[in-house]
Amino acid sequence: xxxxxxxxxxxxxxxxxxxxxxxxxxTEDYGNPSSIHWFGQQAKALLDNARQQVARLIHAETSxxxxxxxxxxxxxxxxxxxxxSQKARGRHIITSRIEHHAVLHTCKELEKxxxxxTWLGVSSDGLIDPEDVRRAIRPDTILISIMHANNEIxxxxxxxxxxxxxxxxxxxxxxxxxxxxGKIPVDVKKLKVELYSISSHKIHGPKGVGALFIKKGTxxxxxxxxxxxERNRRSGTENVPGIVGFGVAAKMAxxxxxxxxxxxxxxxxxxxxGLKTSIERIHVNAENAPRLPNTSNxxxxxxxxxxxxxxxxxxxxxxxxxxxxxxxxxxPSHVLTAIGKTPDEAHxxxxxxxxxxxxxxxxxxxxEVLPRIVERLRELSPYYKRA
Amino acid sequence: MAYSAKLLDYFENPRCVGEIDNADAVAQVSNPVxxxxxxxxxxxxxxxxxxxxxxxxxxSAAIATSxxxxxxxxxxxxxxAREITKENIADALGGLPGSKMHCxxxxxxxxxxxxxxxx
Numbered sequence: 001x002x003x004x005x006x007x008x009x010x011x012x013x014x015x016x017x018x019x020x021x022x023x024x025x026x027t028e029d030y031g032n033p034s035s036i037h038w039f040g041q042q043a044k045a046l047l048d049n050a051r052q053q054v055a056r057l058i059h060a061e062t063s064x065x066x067x068x069x070x071x072x073x074x075x076x077x078x079x080x081x082x083x084x085s086q087k088a089r090g091r092h093i094i095t096s097r098i099e100h101h102a103v104l105h106t107c108k109e110l111e112k113x114x115x116x117x118t119w120l121g122v123s124s125d126g127l128i129d130p131e132d133v134r135r136a137i138r139p140d141t142i143l144i145s146i147m148h149a150n151n152e153i154x155x156x157x158x159x160x161x162x163x164x165x166x167x168x169x170x171x172x173x174x175x176x177x178x179x180x181x182g183k184i185p186v187d188v189k190k191l192k193v194e195l196y197s198i199s200s201h202k203i204h205g206p207k208g209v210g211a212l213f214i215k216k217g218t219x220x221x222x223x224x225x226x227x228x229x230e231r232n233r234r235s236g237t238e239n240v241p242g243i244v245g246f247g248v249a250a251k252m253a254x255x256x257x258x259x260x261x262x263x264x265x266x267x268x269x270x271x272x273x274g275l276k277t278s279i280e281r282i283h284v285n286a287e288n289a290p291r292l293p294n295t296s297n298x299x300x301x302x303x304x305x306x307x308x309x310x311x312x313x314x315x316x317x318x319x320x321x322x323x324x325x326x327x328x329x330x331x332p333s334h335v336l337t338a339i340g341k342t343p344d345e346a347h348x349x350x351x352x353x354x355x356x357x358x359x360x361x362x363x364x365x366x367x368e369v370l371p372r373i374v375e376r377l378r379e380l381s382p383y384y385k386r387a
Numbered sequence: 388m389a390y391s392a393k394l395l396d397y398f399e400n401p402r403c404v405g406e407i408d409n410a411d412a413v414a415q416v417s418n419p420v421x422x423x424x425x426x427x428x429x430x431x432x433x434x435x436x437x438x439x440x441x442x443x444x445x446x447s448a449a450i451a452t453s454x455x456x457x458x459x460x461x462x463x464x465x466x467x468a469r470e471i472t473k474e475n476i477a478d479a480l481g482g483l484p485g486s487k488m489h490c491x492x493x494x495x496x497x498x499x500x501x502x503x504x505x506x
Contacts, residue, residue: 122443130475139433303444303446304422304444304446304449306447307398307447307449308394308400310390310446311399314399322470323421324420324421325423325490326424326446330486330490332421343421343422344422347421347422377390377444380404380444380450381402381442381443381444382425382444383424384440
């Protein structure tokens with residue numbers, strides 16, 4: 001069966017160039033970058049090169065990139081690192097209700113440790129109002145953490161405006177850039193962030209590697225102590241093959257960004273307009289907000305998301321849903337709840353997230369099979385009455 | 388989620404879908420947490436279920452278990468039908484993950500609810 005992957009906000013296929021760059025690092029250039037001999041220095045050079053490639057993608061200085069194990073570690077490091085280094089100054093953190101769980105659960109954990117967290121709500125399009133951030137600031141606020149782009153609905157937050165507010169108030173600003181990096185232009189200087197999380201496997205790199213941008217002069221309490229790697233910021237022998245792959249993925253993401261954004265958004269728009277034409281009673285979430293070019297989150301009335309995902313999977317198409325029925329906790333997506341959707345509405349949600357390897361043919365195949373799937377599930381519903 | 392081939396077959400090709408005009412018993416049950424719902428129609432003659440049909444809105448497991456149970460009770464006497472448990476239905480379809488067990492198997496409750504007024 002033909003398999004179509006439209007779940008790229010979960011993970012992406014590695015580019016062949018990425019795999020090719022990594023292979024010799026496993027078997028030939030396998031040195032430890034901390035070693036002073038030839039093997040070590042070969043690895044050190046690879047590490048430095050990758051650091052430069054990643055830094056360029058987000059317009060950072062090379063020394064401002066710290067490699068970590070992924071987006072989750074980057075978020076934990078940023079938030080816990082500031083919370084611990086700044087606790088003498090205050091214990092108040094501002095974040096939003098639609099953050100990724102890596103931020104959400106880390107802030108909840110800090111609440112248990114005596115920190116106070118302001119959880120900002122969002123508009124029905126999933127947007128944070130910078131004025132809400134300004135109003136939430138207190139004398140003891142030490143950190144603002146707001147994601148750049150949302151993984152479920154794709155909304156792009158006004159990070160630059162929030163960055164100006166944070167800068168004026170002299171408060172550290174972290175943004176989770178896992179979904180935005182490689183999909184839209186990112187310039188950490190313009191965004192005025194001190195901390196920015198990125199992940200390799202969301203941009204066609206390997207899993208198990210990511211980076212935290214730490215602006216020069218930002219003091220973070222290290223979360224992993226040991227041999228003092230990464231300029232004493234993150235101990236542990238660097239995942240050199242992974243980092244090399246990440247570097248190549250970052251380089252390719254930067255070079256292809258504009259054309260890929262255009263291509264992917266055309267595919268996404270083709271998908272959305274096709275679905276709106278062929279299926280009645282569907283709604284596109286965050287349709288009028290600034291959105292990632294690759295993400296489409298729709299809600300289908302009278303059909304349930306998990307059933308839609310399984311039906312599409314049986315036709316070879318991989319997507320995801322925010323329905324309670326697909327989560328282990330049986331809670332609907334916190335993002336859909338935050339934008340004001342009822343559990344019933346969230347019940348029928350579907351997320352398509354594309355990448356540059358997707359094709360028009362793949363989108364057209366979805367447009368061919370999904371209306372029939374929806375029709376079939378609606379025919380089963382005791383609530384559905386044909387118009 | 389690893390579903391069995393049998394469960395997926397009942398999801399993709401559900402048996403006993405529809406409504407029964409002049410049904411002898413009708414029940415609708417739903418899960419307030421996730422929102423899954425099942426409606427069941429029964430024809431009953433001389434203490435035996437002679438026909439059954441269902442409609443459901445929910446995940447693949449909810450639809451498959453609803454269909455399987457509806458098919459299963461045709462021909463059963465009321466006592467047998469009432470004795471069907473969530474576990475019986477799930478086991479017959481190759482088992483379900485723990486979290487799915489309680490939310491998605493609506494049929495056993497629907498059967499008991501439908502048979503409430505019957506001796």
